[in-house]
Amino acid sequence: MVKTISSLLQEIMEQPQVIRHLLQTEAGRVSEVAGKIRARSLEFIFIAARGTSDNAATYAKYLFGAINHLPVALAAPSLFTLYKSPPRLAQALVMGISQSGQSPDIVAVVRQGRRQGALTVAITNEGDSPLARAAEYTLLCRAGEEKSVAATKTYTTQLALLALLSAELNGEESMLKELKSLPSHLEKVLSLDEVIREYSQRYRYAERCVVIGRGYNYATALEIALKLKETSHIVAEPYSAADFWHGPIAMVERDLPVIMIAPREALLSRCSDWPRRWDLGERN
Numbered sequence: 238m239v240k241t242i243s244s245l246l247q248e249i250m251e252q253p254q255v256i257r258h259l260l261q262t263e264a265g266r267v268s269e270v271a272g273k274i275r276a277r278s279l280e281f282i283f284i285a286a287r288g289t290s291d292n293a294a295t296y297a298k299y300l301f302g303a304i305n306h307l308p309v310a311l312a313a314p315s316l317f318t319l320y321k322s323p324p325r326l327a328q329a330l331v332m333g334i335s336q337s338g339q340s341p342d343i344v345a346v347v348r349q350g351r352r353q354g355a356l357t358v359a360i361t362n363e364g365d366s367p368l369a370r371a372a373e374y375t376l377l378c379r380a381g382e383e384k385s386v387a388a389t390k391t392y393t394t395q396l397a398l399l400a401l402l403s404a405e406l407n408g409e410e411s412m413l414k415e416l417k418s419l420p421s422h423l424e425k426v427l428s429l430d431e432v433i434r435e436y437s438q439r440y441r442y443a444e445r446c447v448v449i450g451r452g453y454n455y456a457t458a459l460e461i462a463l464k465l466k467e468t469s470h471i472v473a474e475p476y477s478a479a480d481f482w483h484g485p486i487a488m489v490e491r492d493l494p495v496i497m498i499a500p501r502e503a504l505l506s507r508c509s510d511w512p513r514r515w516d517l518g519e520r521n
Contacts (some may be wrong), residue, residue: 263379280328282310335368
């Protein structure tokens with residue numbers, strides 16, 4: 238167990254360096270793929286992924302919708318493998334996201350998309366994987382070997398690749414500039430390691446919790462909850478802040494830990510008075 242935790246922490250700390258390397262080495266390839274996408278009259282993006290990569294796909298749903306005004310659908314791979322009844326994909330950008338590139342159902346979606354004449358893109362850390370071979374174009378995470386079962390650096394490189402692709406599609410220079418500063422922002426966050434360690438002591442014996450986010454950070458809530466399950470065996474339930482009112486808030490009690498991702502004041506102000514409103518019986 239000590240070895241696993243050590244590897245996990247080491248890979249977390251590698252993220253600034255890995256992201257910096259990715260932006261330097263993969264930007265040209267992303268720009269090329271963006272040009273291929275612009276040349277096609279695509280109506281939507283269709284993404285297949287599992288686990289952590291599926292949370293990256295959730296981020297992509299908000300990203301490409303808000304920045305590029307393209308609707309994003311998350312695939313149900315069972316339609317391709319179990320039911321043998323895939324949807325029509327000819328007018329889609331079909332994207333497979335997988336750290337290892339080995340997931341047979343994700344590969345099946347991309348192969349079917351290519352068979353139907355769709356433009357296909359793989360985002361993976363393994364350039365010689367079945368997924369990379371199935372897709373017409375491949376964008377590499379370039380994160381190096383990830384030894385820990387709980388994916389960290391491959392997840393953040395997937396997010397970076399998606400953001401870079403979105404920016405290139407629209408020629409968003411300001412967004413591209415912000416991405417270049419991402420490694421330094423990550424370094425600042427990781428410098429809080431000791432502070433985070435101190436705060437975490439309070440929750441060492443927690444058995445369940447709720448993780449809440451909205452918009453882009455709904456994906457963050459999903460990923461935090463997954464990591465808590467994988468590493469700490471905590472029953473962590475992720476929710477959109479908007480959906481939490483519609484039933485799940487009934488589980489809230491005095492000693493239930495709630496992790497809220499609220500980088501913007503709008504979400505923070507929306508959620509900060511939940512305890513008061515709950516005491517008053519406002520259950521929407």
